[in-house]
Amino acid sequence: MLTDLTIAQAQTGLRAKQFTAEELTEAHLRGIGTLNPRLNAFLTVTAEQAREQAKAADAAIAKGDIRPLTGIPLAIKDLFCTKGVRTTAASMILSPFVPPYESTVTANLLRDGAVFVGKTNLDEFAMGSSNMSSAFGPVENPWKRRQDQNAVLVPGGSSGGSAAAVSARLAMGATGTDTGGSIRQPASFCGLVGVKPSYGRCSRWGVVAFASSLDHPGPFARTVQDSAILLRSMASHDPKDSTSADRSVPDYEAACKRGVKGLRIGVPREYRVDGMPAEIEALWEQGVQWLRDAGAEIVDVSLPHTKYGLATYYIVAPAEASSNLARYDGVRFGQRQDGGDLTEMYSNTRAAGFGAEVRRRIMIGTYVLSAGYYDAYYLRAQKVRALILRDFHEAFQKVDALITPTTPSAAFAQGEKMDDPVQMYLNDLFTVGANLAGVPATSVPAGLDSNGLPLGLQIIGKPFDEETVFAVSAEIERAAGFTALPQIRAGA
């Protein structure tokens, strides 16, 4: 099956002319045609564009002009603006929006020859951990509980569509964004590798903003190597993003082969939380053992402010979001609801255009920034954020990388955890620290729970040291030998 190939394998096959880019793209488009009505992973399928890009890829290959992603079918989270292709952020308010520009990250992928098969579903404005808050309906996780095939599971969020698409073999890789865990949590739920690079590594230009200081674009793939190939293409110094880092992009693929011998790997004791399922704790132990067996030195470390990460996040992210989403006012783009005067038009437009979770976060964010509450909430959160960064900094004086579980549970069913927003927020318990500190982190599939659902381990590294993170992730991948497949997938 062409759709089962990894990106690295497809590169080889295309170069050897074992198949054409058009064939590879058609195989994925067929999968999308068959499965997307069920999974709802794509909001927009760009079949025509994909065919043209594939044709161009074949022409390039014929001329010997082969770039890192020539002919590779990818899915793009519908938060990345794509020129001439509707970009919605899974929100009604942006539903008619067609950007006249291409985001830097997607432009980098196109420069490297990628084929875009479509725009993927997500939690509205990337606010969520289940993909349930999309204005265009939830996404089904391609994985099934062994004992309960009828339960429809969530793919995680916010990049749920991207995760489901790559997992179900509807694309070979995908872009996501990770603000509090939005790449790593769905990667864990869908048995994928997800990478949240360092803050500043991938440009945010042209990515619909949720929380500017926390948003990180990054890739999904089925192997660590593939995710390394994708990140290398996505990453760049972008003069159009003032927070973009002016650093050269290393060869991450090479870093995957480094091994972990001699590395010091930290196990942060504060991640061992009350009520953590035993099988997750066991998997974590297993991961530690794999690294020890491969020659790493395991070090017990402390990140004392871990437990405050989520609360900090749920002040900082809504505060920034309340401001970032002020531009959706029905004046220059998007959907407008009329009103008697300007203020009423704004209020109607934003009430009708934003879903409940987005409205909730805008209001929380407005409140924590408002006169009289700024110091108690926002300023305090910024100070705790500084302490969280300090925790990581101090830990990284002693170790080269950290290993933790990615999520406190495997994928849950649609409708679960919906009654209490805080229960949903707890999904990001282990992932949010890396966003607050801006350090790179991956989720690597490491095993299955008793229901046969994938579980990921998280590797966290020093700022801009994605290479070590890839090296450790690759070791986990090798040791885990994760070969399980989702029940719902192209060609299955």
Add this chain to the structure above:
Amino acid sequence: MAYAIEGATGPWEVVVGLEVHAQVISESKLFSGSSAAFGAEPNTHVSFIDAGFPGMLPVINRACVAQAVRTGLGLNAEIHKVSRFDRKNYFYADMPQGYQISQFEHPIVGTGIVEVELSDGSVKRIGVTRLHLEQDAGKSLHDQHPTKTFVDLNRSGVPLMEIVSEPDIRSPEEAGAYLRKLRSILRYLGTCDGNMEEGSMRADVNVSVRKAGEPYRTRCEVKNVNSIRFVMQAIEAEAARQVEVWESGGEVKQETRLFDPNRGVTRSMRSKEDAHDYRYFPEPDLLPLVLEQNWIDALKAALPELPDAKKARFRSEYGLTAYDAAVLVAEKATADFFEAVAKGRDPKIAANWVTGDFFAALNRTGKTIETSPVSAANLGALLDLMANNTINGRIAKDVFEAMVETGKDPAEIVEEKGLKQVTDTGAIDAAVDAIIAANADKVAEYRSGKDKLFGFFVGQTMKAMGGKGNPALINETLKRRLS
């Protein structure tokens, strides 16, 4: 006597602070690469950043930062090597992002001083609290359609400096002098063109009144006043209103007001009345602005001579009076014009001509230094023609008028019109003889002691010679013949 509003209960002191918004001179906008130029077709000088499109990010313009630093240096102010941008959140049709990027807590420039000269010759020092960079909003047009407001975003993102004064101003005159001085400094620096009509400089005026010795009372902010004259009128009107409110037992309530120049009153701005809470917080799309000391030093080294320094130099170097020097340095173009005229010539004569006949001609013809028909070189040439006795002072006035009219070189006018001074003693002798012969009675009177008649003979001789006679030679000849 200090300025005061005379109320029924006695005199009230007026307390004023000014927030001046000055458009920074730059090619492109503060955070985007679109043009900052005025007067383009609607929505053409607009990038996706200025229009607040999804995913768009600001990148700061180095030249705007340099302009702010230069202005800070020109205001004798402290330059903050680390400053930061904040978002000021509010909704408005011409505010595309839903927030203005400004500097709230950590402005680029701190406290400074502006010295102003008042009409009584005294000098007052007015404190500058801070200067910060921020972006302008777009423009709403309310009068183009019966039910709609139109929005043009050309100005959205245009760089502004907000220059905030201390509440040190105590009269409309001081406010006017402060604004004129500030504008002069900005123009010298080339950081703002100071053109209030086009809106590149506007002022928010904070006014309160109090009895002598009291702490400050509640102030009101009169928004967006767009001429120095209106600022002065607005202060007078608003202070008078507040005195009336206090004296009638009421209480002045802190609010935003608008000045109506037609009626000469201020009125409450209802649209700004709904509780605004700007929710300032650090702009997460930008990093702290960190300036290197050597960059600041280089900007400082390259600053032009500013009005105060130039005035001092004009007094010491050219021996000008304080008044003439102040008049000449108010505008850099005037000062440059004067210096071009004065170079290698008598500076006092040059100053007299520039502040006298030249300014009068500009006023009369509605021209400016830039559009003046008389160039500095030509005015200088005219002074040279006097100095080398080619023409006399009287004829020079006529030549100057011809220069204003035609823009021609003075030598050419003198040549064309045959205005060269007559120094031929034969011609002067003949003219003097004729005058003496024709006025025998006056000659007798003069000789009998009526000395004042000497002027009459000079005038008659000059008249007879068509004004071209050399005055010194005429005097000499007359003295000889009449004695």
Add this chain to the structure above:
Amino acid sequence: MALDPTTIRRIATLSRIRVEDDQLAPLAQELNGILGWIEQLNEVNVDGVEPLTGGAQMAMKMRDDVVTDGGYAEDILANAPDRNGAFFAVPKVVE
């Protein structure tokens, strides 16, 4: 710091989100749940800690003052829900 319906109304107005009266109470309860949970941050000693604004630890780059953008009014206006010629149009504002 529990939110009451009046505060919710104020926040909704500041946020420009229409909230029906009968939604105020349930919304207050929801937001109070979140805020109550957030208040665990009060346990943290933050004395003398400098607030951290963002994840990027570097100095800001500045761009050159060159006109490189703009001049595409039609692209700017193309997505507008209401426009009149080259202007965006909104309900009339009375100042």
